[in-house]
Amino acid sequence: MSDPTGILLVDKPGGITSHDVVARARKALDTRKIGHAGTLDPMATGLLVLGVGPATRLLTYIVGLDKTYTATIRLGQTTDSDDADGQIIARAASSALAAVTDERIAAGVAALTGPIAQVPSRVSAIKVDGRRAYALAREGAEVELKPRDVVVSRFDVLADRRGDGCRDLDVVVDCSTGTYIRALARDLGAALGVGGHLVALRRTRIGPFDVADAAPVDALAETPLRTASAAAAAVLPAVRPDAEQAADLRHGKRVSGLADAFTGPRAAAIAPDGTLVGVIERRGTGPAALVKSVMNMPEEHA
Structure with missing residues (x-):
């Protein structure tokens, strides 16, 4: 059985720290690799966004959201x-x-x-x-x-x-x-x-994540994770490379034919099978512009 990966929305209660929530999630999901996109004080309640497994890499693109x-x-x-x-x-x-x-x-x-x-x-x-x-x-x-x-x-x-x-x-x-x-x-x-x-x-x-969709801390083990591809597409423009382009991006190659598919500096590249390849950035300008992956998801965990 592969290790869990994805994004978990949690409704933190008052009186515990954000680290306490992470510790409970680690126990509930039986994995150590869990991070968060911004803490809440013990007095505060509400939305914590947790990254699980390789999807912790997406937290970089979530922590800075309004x-x-x-x-x-x-x-x-x-x-x-x-x-x-x-x-x-x-x-x-x-x-x-x-x-x-x-x-x-x-x-x-x-x-x-x-x-x-x-x-x-x-x-x-x-x-x-x-x-x-x-x-x-x-x-x-x-x-x-x-x-x-x-x-x-x-x-x-x-x-x-x-x-x-x-x-x-x-x-x-x-x-x-x-x-x-x-x-x-x-x-x-x-x-x-x-x-x-x-x-x-x-x-x-x-950002696009709402506490109404978050799970209480006593239900983390039964709460399905949001896939990395769904979470990435919620916070970034989504582009869909073909299978060959997806493979090239995973191997660090610069790829043509995708630069016009998104505006802004970055996009989520989603493979034909619906899994997340990674986050890509544009290299160059005009018709000759290429894209390159700046954050890859491991293929076996995508």
Whole structure:
């Protein structure tokens, strides 16, 4: 029996790490070769995309896709981690919180929509001098992270609830990879002068993959894997070489007759039998352009 290969969508529950999910998948599928296309914090729930076997090579083309989150931002309280897992370090006066009008919230959200320069949370996994920022922060070190250019294409308030000394906003965010929703909560609260942090987060989409199609962690052994060819065709243009072209691509040769079959820098090459040959790139321009495989799937596992 061949080793499993493919893409697995998992709905991560709260309270466990993404590594815990990977460990459960390894046990359920009886294989060590499993990777993920972007982690979720233990507090967060929602979509994890796992690559199994040789299909882990596809994660490179999935990790950079845009994402959708639903979240709850609590205004009026600031934590040292920008989320509910941290300690509250500041509380806004009731008068300041009462002065936050719907119009001010709308203006603050608008200012954080579109291309923005975002400073990641100090407890993020970004490396500073070879160490994770969160590890330095736990040791009490001063962590200064540089702003990163991200794009928030949608930041909508779905519900607004007033509580005792706080105000909770349920929001939905569409954003580019590398966007920190915790940082959006922090920055919105700071702009409004009352502080803010994240109290709930759920990732509902990564590129074309939706959490509605994901399996719970207790059903991984019974969940069919998405084939490598189906997953690749979902995130890249698909081209269909003939049998000879597919064989040449697998052997590292440059192939003619396919460059006009796709636009953009890369495409998924799918063999006549429906298996994934690999990911190809165009070499050259014009009628003489060729294509070459930049990621091959092993033929016996395709």
